[in-house]
Amino acid sequence: MQSPTSSQQQDQEKKLAAATALHWVKDGMQVGLGSGSTAAYFISLLGEAMGAGQLRVQAVATSLVSEALARQAGIPLFEPRKGTRLDLTVDGADELDADLRLIKGGGGALLREKILATASRHVLILADSSKVVPQLGRFPLPLEVVPFALPWVLDTLEKLQANSVLRSDRQNPTEPARTDQGNVLVDCHFNQFPDPAQLARQLEAIPGVVEHGLFLGVAHTALVAQGEQVLVYKPGEAPRNIAEFTELP
Incomplete structure (x- = not known):
């Protein structure tokens, strides 16, 4: 269990990372809004900047919760169409390594x-x-x-030694947690996997698995707040202080 001091420090670091990210949002951008606590701080700050007349952007959100936060913050949302290419997506992560490989999806x-x-x-x-x-x-x-496929998916995950658990709904623990698409969530406790790419291929081959939380080769840059400083992570590069950058790396 986290100590109050540790929890408070993490919260401050999340706010710092979110505030730093705001500097790389340009007027007129189409922006993807992530989900989770750090992304929520970013959405709030973006809304404040727009309310002050500093920025004009349109956004698409990664979840219904983030959509609601964006509307509350006064950020206009648009419906993606064929050919839509977002300028920037700002999101959080549950884990990341030095090569910017991520685990995401803790929020579903x-x-x-x-x-x-x-x-x-x-x-x-x-x-x-x-x-x-x-x-x-x-x-x-x-x-x-996909709910229909759940028994067979669990059987296959057992062969992969995934130690999988069907996630329960927080409000009603007797019911499974549901995604915005109405599917269920399974959490796999591997503890570690030395070859994420191989595991991703194995999971993608299981019928009924709509998506997995390994994000490999997806992230371009990460802003990691550490105390009062922000470090910039790029795949295959050593972390560098944000002070070295005047534009988005």
Whole structure:
């Protein structure tokens, strides 16, 4: 269990990462809005900047919760059409490593998160320092699963030694958690997996698995707040202080 001090520090780091990301939103952009606590801070700050007349953007959200936050913040939402290419998507992560491989989906929005990420010119990940890990796998890997296929999916995951658990609804623990698409969520407790790409292929081959929470080769940049500083992560590069950058890396 986290101490109050640790929890408070993480919260401050999330706010710092969100505030830093706002500097890379340009007037007129079409922006993807992520889900989760760090993304929620970003949405709030973006709405404040728009309300002050500093920015004009249109947005698409990765979840119904983020849509509601965006409307409350006064951010105009638009319906994607064929050919829509977002300028920037700003999202969080449950885990990330030095190569910007991610685990996402702790909030259950992994499908829409991956859709918007792959439809974006630049994907910017925001994180507090606790999210950086030497190897992915400590955080349970979420899967979005078609309910009809659940028994067979669980059988296959057992063969992969996934230690899978059907996620329960927070409000009604006797019912399974549902995604915005009406599917169920399965959390896989691998603890670690040395070859994320191989695991991704294995999961994608299971009929009934709509999406998995491994985001590989998707993120372009991450802003990781560590205390009072922000570090910039790029795939295959050592982290650098944000002070070295005047524009989005």
